[in-house]
Amino acid sequence: xxxxxxxxxxxxxxxxxxxxxxxxxxxxxxxxxxxxxxxxxxxxxxxxxxxxxxxxxxxxxxxxxxxxxxxxxxxxxxxxxxxxxxxxxxxxxxxxxxxxxxxxxxxxxxxxxxxxxxxxxxxxxxxxxxxxxxxxxxxxxxxxxxxxxxxxxxxxxxxxxxxxxxxxxxxxxxxxxxxxxxxxxxxxxxxxxxxxxxxxxxx
Numbered sequence: 131x132x133x134x135x136x137x138x139x140x141x142x143x144x145x146x147x148x149x150x151x152x153x154x155x156x157x158x159x160x161x162x163x164x165x166x167x168x169x170x171x172x173x174x175x176x177x178x179x180x181x182x183x184x185x186x187x188x189x190x191x192x193x194x195x196x197x198x199x200x201x202x203x204x205x206x207x208x209x210x211x212x213x214x215x216x217x218x219x220x221x222x223x224x225x226x227x228x229x230x231x232x233x234x235x236x237x238x239x240x241x242x243x244x245x246x247x248x249x250x251x252x253x254x255x256x257x258x259x260x261x262x263x264x265x266x267x268x269x270x271x272x273x274x275x276x277x278x279x280x281x282x283x284x285x286x287x288x289x290x291x292x293x294x295x296x297x298x299x300x301x302x303x304x305x306x307x308x309x310x311x312x313x314x315x316x317x318x319x320x321x322x323x324x325x326x327x328x329x330x331x332x333x
Contacts, residue, residue, distance in 0.1 A: 199264040202276040202314045205230055205321035210257045210282075216243050217253035220292055232317065233324035250292045258283035260333070265311075274316040281333035282310045309333045 209230040216227050216239065227239060246253070260281035267276040285306040289298040309329040314321050 195267060195269060198269045198274060198316070199267055199276060202264060202267070202316075202321050203262050203278060206262055206278050206280070206312060206314060206323060207259055209235075209323045210259050213239060214253075214255075214257055214287075216240070217246065217287075220247040220252050222247065229319075230321075230323060232315075232322040235312070235323045235326050238326075246289075247292075251298055252290050252292055253287050254290055255286040255288045257287055269316070276314050278312045278314060280310060280312070281307065282328075283307045305330070305332065307333055 209227070212227040212230050215224045218224075222244065225240070228236060231239065260283060262278050262280040265277050265279050268274060269276075283306065289300060290296065291298050305328075309331045311327045311329060312323050313325040313327075314323050316322075
């Protein structure tokens with residue numbers, strides 16, 4: 131004979147079911163990555179995938195030719211900065227040009243600066259190197275080299291009389307902005323400008 135369910139026993143079972151539901155809800159709230167499920171699954175579709183930021187794309191190796199060209203142009207710009215200091219220093223102590231030039235380019239610049247300083251003149255101001263472009267390059271030869279074409283602007287380069295500190299008279303027809311082609315070589319110490327060839331052409 132079936133025993134009747136007592137009201138107090140029914141209340142206990144209801145409280146137990148409510149308590150279990152509360153625990154399940156709390157577990158769901160605390161779960162952060164895997165969600166809440168009453169059972170486990172081995173379905174690979176439910177495995178979180180890597181985010182796009184976590185996927186790393188292998189970096190492309192640098193192009194040796196482009197690297198060489200960039201280095202040559204950087205040296206060429208520093209070469210003209212050193213030229214500014216060489217011509218502005220009548221004492222001849224500031225000769226950093228040898229760090230960026232060699233051969234005919236170094237020899238001619240040093241001789242020209244010495245001759246000008248001997249006449250009591252210096253050159254002050256800045257030279258603007260416009261759009262230096264590598265027109266050819268051969269980095270596979272024994273001494274890698276490159277040819278750079280640029281628009282040289284010397285309009286702000288002033289010849290000054292060392293005694294009077296006044297600008298010296300110069301021909302009004304002289305070119306102050308012209309195309310110049312330079313040859314640079316990569317020596318063991320680094321890139322060096324070895325030749326400058328003004329083209330006598332306005333730019």
